[in-house]
Amino acid sequence: MPRVKTPISCIALLACCCIPMSQVNAEILFEDGFESGDYTTKWNTSAEGPTSLIEVVSSPVRSGSYAVHMKTTGANGDRRAELVPITESFYWEQEYWLGFSFQVRQYVGECGIIVQHHSVPHDRDWSVGAGPNGFTLKAFSGGFLDLHVSTNDAIIHKTPDGTGADWGQIRVPLRFTKHVWYDVVCHFRYAADSTGFWEVWINDELVYRDAGPNIGVLDRSGTNRDPEEYLKIGLYPSRNGADGEVFFDEIRIGDANASYYDVRPAMID
Secondary structure, three states: OOOOOOOHHHHHHHHOOOOOOOOOOOOEEEEEOOOOOOHHHOEEEEEEOOOOEEEEEOOOOOOOOOEEEEEEOHHHOOOEEEEEEOOOOEEOOOEEEEEEEEEEEEOOOOOOEEEEEEEOOHHHOOOOOOOOOOEEEEEEOOOEEEEEEOOOHHHOOOOOOOOOOOOOOEEEEEEOOOOOOEEEEEEEEOOOOOOOEEEEEEOOEEEEEEEOOOOOOEOOOOOEOOOEEEEEEEEEOOOOOOOEEEEEEEEEEEOOOOOHHHHOOOOOO
C-alpha cells in the first residue's frame, strides 16, 4: 500500500491536537543553550575556510544570556562553519526527540544547509561517501526553507549515486523570515522498515508527518553503512565557498520517554 504523507494544507488543524504531553521518566541526552559562554565543552567544530566563524554571542538570543553564531563569507572561500555534539548520535531503531531554535541573518548560498542528521559510511570509511542524510534543513535566498527527509521508499535499499546529502529525499517546501527566531521540534525513529516515523513542528505547527521506512541503508560503495546519524548544526553553503549567517540556541535531545515539551525551546512572553 502506498504511504500517505500528511499534506501541508492539514498542518494548522493537526497542530492543535497532536502535541504530546510530557512523560514522567523523560531523559534529556544532550542539552546546550550556550549559557557557559564556551561551546567547546559540548561540541566538536567542523569549519573550513580562512574566515569561517563560530562564536558564542550575547545578542540575539532565543532565551537566557547567550546563543551561538556562525558565519561564512563566499569571497574568502569559506565552505562550512558547523558544530557536532561530542557525545550523542541518533542510532537506528531507537526513538528520539530533538528541539532547537534558529535565526537566519543572511541567506545561505548554493547548498543552503543549516541542520543535518548526517549519515555514516560502513566502518566510518569516509573515502567512499556516506550517502544521503536522514534529515536536512536548508535556508535559501528569498526566504525558502526546505526540509528534506529520507522517507522515499525507492532509496531505502538503493546504492546512492553520489549527487549529495539530499539524494532521493522527500522535499517539504516551507518559508522563513530573516532576523526571526524559529523553534523546531522533531520526533523520529530511524528504521528501514515500517517501525520508522517522523514528526516535525515549527513554531508549534506540525509541518511534516510520515510513518514507514525512512533511512537509506547503503553507503556510496553499496555496503551496509553504520546504523546511526549524527547531528550537525550550522552552515554548509558550498564546496567552493558561499555566504551565510545563522544563530542557534536551546538545543535539546531527548530519549523515547521524552516528549514535545521536554525539548521545546522556552516560551517567550
